[in-house]
Amino acid sequence: MSSTAASGSTPLTDAGPLSLCAREPHVPADRLVAEMVPPPRFDSVRFATYIPDxxxxxxxxxxxxxxxxxxxxxxxxxxxxxxxxxxxxxxxxxxxxxxxxxxxxxxxxxxxxxxxxxxxxxxxxxxxxxxxxxxxxxxxxxxxxxxxxxxxxxxxxxxxxxxxxxxxxxxxxxxxxxxxxxxxxxxxxxxxxxxxxxxxxxxxxxxxxxxxxxxxxxxxxxxxxxxxxEDYRHRGLPEAPAPYTDEQVTKAAYRAEGASLDAFPRLLEHLARVHPSRYGALTDEVRAVCLTDVRPVPDQSTALRLVVLADRLYDREVPVLASGLPFDKLFSEEMLNGGYRKKYFRAISRLTALARDAKPLVTE
Missing domain, CATH: 3.40.50.300 (P-loop containing nucleotide triphosphate hydrolases)
Structure with a gap:
């Protein structure tokens, strides 16, 4: 795990961005038990804060x-x-x-x-x-x-x-x-x-x-x-921003403290080497995820791993800045019409919300 992950004092302009692909976290069993509480995004929600349509x-x-x-x-x-x-x-x-x-x-x-x-x-x-x-x-x-x-x-x-x-x-x-x-x-x-x-x-x-x-x-x-x-994440909100250029994403990753920067295809390969139970720990202390070269997911096993990562990022309110294809092009028509379609639509919905959250990271 990167030594900069826990440091809030080292400017990323000097140290460079983090890399999720460089992380292979170990999660002890007692942490799995201790973390069985609502994630940060839902820590303060109550029935009174739910706004029914x-x-x-x-x-x-x-x-x-x-x-x-x-x-x-x-x-x-x-x-x-x-x-x-x-x-x-x-x-x-x-x-x-x-x-x-x-x-x-x-x-x-x-x-x-x-x-x-x-x-x-x-x-x-x-x-x-x-x-x-x-x-x-x-x-x-x-x-x-x-x-x-x-x-x-x-x-x-x-x-x-x-x-x-x-x-x-x-x-x-x-x-x-x-x-x-x-x-x-x-x-x-x-x-x-x-x-x-x-x-x-x-x-x-x-x-x-x-x-x-x-x-x-x-x-x-x-x-x-x-x-x-209907999906409240998009109810009355503007459409998610279009993908940015590789240069914009890279500059933002170097500028933003606690940001990670990875090529999307390489990240997908890395997810295959990390058990999904560790995807939360993979993003520990990451404040923004920057991805270049987003492209269609090649197969269903990879797609399901990406769904789990999207859920953990959404739970932790980590914005996602990306170049390449928009997130609604991640999954093939065959995937979106198959037995896991609801998982994929949920991932698209959540990644789109996180892409909207990432918009302030780009200043030019």
């Missing part, structure tokens, strides 16, 4: 349902009393019969992650008894700790929030089905977001029919809550 009543309805759900998840141990949500004295609600989980289903950009993080913040339990992570981060945690230790680690929690719930292969299906079953038995409440209804997870990606029992078992843990609407 007045033309989409399902968004307003979702806030009410989730507030009630949070009120029923008191931080007290069984048998202990607990005041209501926000300290207004509302008694703790009884655990509802049926699924002990909420599944937020909707398109990208309707605020599902905002609502999920708000639920985490509103649930009246100690932070150590609440966990928040993406589906990828959850499966990575199992890989780092082992299945039984993950069950023991999470079984004492009041709530587990899983963002971007997606089943990409049969192994994930069996693993997550078993894990969530154990956690529900232990009394852990679940909340998840996805672009796909729980009964249709895995559809178009693998032989989902062969794993129907596991998929149906997952679905049984959740009450689906549909959230309609």
């Amino acid at each position: 007045p033309n989409q009543p399902s968004q307003t309805d979702a806030v009410g349902v989730l507030e009630d759900f949070a009120a029923g998840l008191g931080g007290a141990r069984p048998g202990e009393g607990k005041r209501g949500l926000f300290g207004f004295g509302r008694p703790k609600a009884k655990a509802p019969a049926g699924p002990r989980g909420i599944y937020l289903d909707g398109g990208y950009g309707v605020g599902k992650t905002h609502l999920l993080a708000s639920l985490w913040h509103a649930t009246p339990a100690e932070p150590s008894r609440k966990a928040f992570g993406t589906f990828v981060e959850l499966t990575n945690l199992v890989g780092a700790l082992g299945f039984q230790q993950t069950v023991r680690t999470l079984s004492g929690h009041a709530l587990l929030c899983i963002d971007e719930f997606e089943l990409d292969d049969p192994g994930d299906t069996v693993l997550v089905s078993s894990l969530l079953g154990k956690l529900v038995e232990a009394g852990v409440a679940l909340a998840a977001t996805s672009n796909t209804l729980p009964g249709k997870l895995g559809e178009g990606r693998f032989a989902a029919a062969d794993f129907l029992r596991e998929i149906q078992g997952l679905s049984a843990h959740f009450r689906a809550l549909r959230i309609d609407g």
